Amino acid sequence: MSNSIIRVEALHKSYVNGSNSLHVLKGIDMDIQRGEMVSIMGSSGSGKSTLLNILGILDNYDAGSYHLDDIHITKMNETKAAQYRNKYIGFVFQSFNLISFKNAMENVALPLYYQKVSRKKRNNVAMEYLERMGLREWAHHLPSELSGGQKQRIAIARALISKPKVILADEPTGALDSQTSMEVMEILKEVNQTGIAIIIVTHENDIANQTQRIIRLRDGVIESNHINHSFKLESVEVN
Amino acid sequence: MLSDTVYVLFNILKMFDYIEEILSTLKKNKLRAVMTGFSVAWGIFMLIILLGSGNGLQNGMEFNFRNIAKNAIQIWPGRTSENFEGLGKGRSVQFTNEDYDLMKRELSGIDDISGRLYLWSDVAITFEKQYANYTVTCVMPEFINIRLMDIVKGRFINHMDIKENRKVIVLSQTIVDMLFKETEPLGEYVKVGGIYFQVVGVLSNPTDKNSKDAILPLSTGQRVFNGANRLSNLALTTTSTTVEANKQIEEEIRGFLAKRHRFSTTDQEAIYVWNTLESFKQAQGVFAGIRMFVWVIGIMTIIAGIVGVSNIMIILVKERTKEIGIRKAIGATPWSVVLLVLSESLFITAVAGLVGMLFGMGILHIASTVLTNVAATNETIRFIFYNPSANFGVAISATVLLVVAGLLAGFIPARKAAGIKPIEALHDE
Ligand SMILES: Nc1ncnc2c1ncn2[C@@H]1O[C@H](COP(=O)(O)OP(=O)(O)O)[C@@H](O)[C@H]1O
Ligand SMILES: [Mg+2]
DSSP states (O other): OOSEEEEEEEEEEEEEETTEEEEEEEEEEEEEETTOEEEEEEOTTSSHHHHHHHHTTSSOOSEEEEEETTEEOOSOOHHHHHHHHHHHEEEEETTOOOOTTSOHHHHHHHHHHTTTOOHHHHHHHHHHHHHHTTOGGGTTSOGGGSOHHHHHHHHHHHHHHTOOSEEEEESTTTTSOHHHHHHHHHHHHHHHHTTOEEEEEOSOHHHHTTSSEEEEEETTEEEEEEEOHHHHHHHHHHO | OHHHHHHHHHHHHHHHHHHHHHHHHHHHTHHHHHHHHHHHHHHHHHHHHHHHHHHHHHHHHHHTTTTBOTTEEEEEEOBOOSOBTTBOSOOBOOEEHHHHHHHHHHOSSEEEEEEEEEOSSOEEEEETTEEEEEOEEEEOTTHHHHBOOEEEEEOOOOHHHHHTTOOEEEEEHHHHHHHHTTSOOTTOEEEETTEEEEEEEEEEBTTBTTOOOEEEEHHHHHHHTTOTTEESEEEEEESOOSHHHHHHHHHHHHHHHHHHHTOOTTOTTTEEEEEHHHHHHHHHHHHHHHHHHHHHHHHHHHHHHHHHHHHHHHHHHHHTHHHHHHHHHTTOOHHHHHHHHHHHHHHHHHHHHHHHHHHHHHHHHHHHHHHHHHHHHOTTHHHHOOOOOOOHHHHHHHHHHHHHHHHHHHHHHHHHHHTOOHHHHHHOO
């Protein structure tokens, strides 16, 4: 077992639309360690979401290789992909993507439904996670009755409930004010402390600065990939 | 054993869990689900009502046959309509006791047989000062096994009556009521055409409370009323229960009588044969046809329902693209999405169908109750339309139909749902 949870080599991806082909990822090499917290930055259209979709097995890549937890992820059928996603990956989205007619607890519990966990059990587990997010008393509220920060914390709880190895967050604070963004980042850091790797796509420096490593994308290639020294500093300060 | 039970219980719990998950999404679209289900409910409702009505008509038809054995054959003499072996047409055929004896002896396949002699129409029957005119029929004891009548009191004509030419009579309840008022009829004497007969039995006709039959032993009737050895007609039952075999026996009888009375077997007017089983089966065939027609209409209505459900489900799936995308992102397999949509459409059609079925059955039940009440005062309804009901078999067939309908309706939407790509579904906001 190697120490990397995600290993990407010479990854290429094009979107083909009829006769048009848009080459979005042009040879990405990337190695994320277990338990690492990394941010991916880059201007709009640079291919961040495309990369994250491939890492989340929501989309296929054209060339190169991708290993998740040392498993070579190739073109696979949807059933297999769904099972891998359920087992290894938690998603956090900018727009939360909660199911509107399910209450907070049911939303959090949903991944366990697909693991065939009984309703009683999965609701109990969901309550534990809501407790961790400080949302126990909101368990029976619908998403529409909650603030943005609360919704994102529910989404994080949902991502965590299946005990994934890595959390992929696409601009998780993009729809939140700076105060709430910081709260969400605190939660993500706490989650990271438990050993779960986190990849955050963001274009905010404030956010990126709170991660251990910052990868910058530009026009489908990695422009820079370096350890974030301010993160260490901040940690030292806190200690 | 215990582990089996636990396993079953576990699966039942999971089943509830599963239904709960389906219901949670349907709850959101309650009104639409109801609207959609309506056409299916209507289809099943129509089916049940029409099938029930078909049964009602059939019950009415079959009631007409209750006073005759199902495999009875009756033969009336007629007039020849073809020249035969040098004999001119237009001869009338006359049955005699000889026909009866020979048929009984020579022909196989006959169970019970009786000759029947009608006395000149409307003979006066008198008891003390009461009298009225009725048709008097003279028969053999077996007659009661051919024309089915209930013995209310006493007995029917027996073989001793025939052998000893006893002057006994069996009367319909209606006649008894009119002649005897309060007097006990058994053992009393009534005058028939001026001759005394002792009443030995009281009858009622199962299809007609008002029928007025006065029945004498055949031998007595022939002797007393100058009947010689003549018979008005012949009635018999066969030993077989299929139309084919009965038709076969009928042909043998026709051939036998044709030879004896010297007419052509193709002569349709020399004798008239009423084959009950054939008529019964023909009538039943008509109802089978009606039933088939009803199923076709019902199924077409339900197909319209299926298309409706399918359309709505497609719209629902489209509206739920994002939700389904989310589900897939967090681990829903395509199959689980297919199941989700299929079970929803199944649920809609099943519930709607059940409602339609219950409504239909309810209305049939009410109609049946009303008809029973009407029949208590007015018998004629029984011959036309009675006890309209959809039986268990129909309910089962309808249920199977519903399940198939639900699955069909869900098929296209389910495939659409399974084809949803999470990245595209999650893209828009
Ligand atoms: N499904 C798609 N089909 C075609 N083109 C796409 C699709 N998704 C993204 N793109 C294009 O690929 C490029 C990279 O998109 P994306 O990965 O979303 O960038 P980012 O997330 O960095 O803003 C953009 O030019 C976008 O228009
Ligand atoms: Mg993006």
